[in-house]
Amino acid sequence: MSRIKRDDMVEVRKGRERGKRGRVREVLANEGRAIVAEINVVKKHVKPGQQARQAGIIDMEAPLQLANLALVCSKCGKPTRVGTRLLEDGSKSRYCKTCGELT
Ligand SMILES: [Zn+2]
Known part of the structure; x- marks a missing residue:
């Protein structure tokens, strides 16, 4: 991905x-x-x-x-590195490593 x-x-x-x-x-x-x-x-x-x-x-x-x-990042507005997080339903989601919000 x-x-x-x-x-x-x-x-x-x-x-x-x-x-x-x-x-x-x-x-x-x-x-x-x-x-x-x-x-x-x-x-x-x-x-x-x-x-x-x-x-x-x-x-x-x-x-x-x-x-x-x-x-x-659409939440904090900063260029950021992206992490991947596994959600409870088993799908993967990206998140901002600066503010921690899902993007
Ligand atoms: Zn952010």
Whole structure:
């Protein structure tokens, strides 16, 4: 199970986007990377008929290494490490190691 999931709020810990926060659009589990909204935006040249109707340059979010992302706790608002806790019904749940709240 990945510690970061779609729609999580994350903070970038390394690289040129360090310190920025965004919401996870998609986790590319096989690559160990994730696409985060508004983060690591790169310019991409396109020809008509590919992704765009018109030729030109589009902004595109490039994937980031999961190892360089930290989950931002929805309870305490801090980038945090995530623990896994076994609930009474046998399911696993993530919790924030900073404040102890389930996320
Ligand atoms: Zn917390």
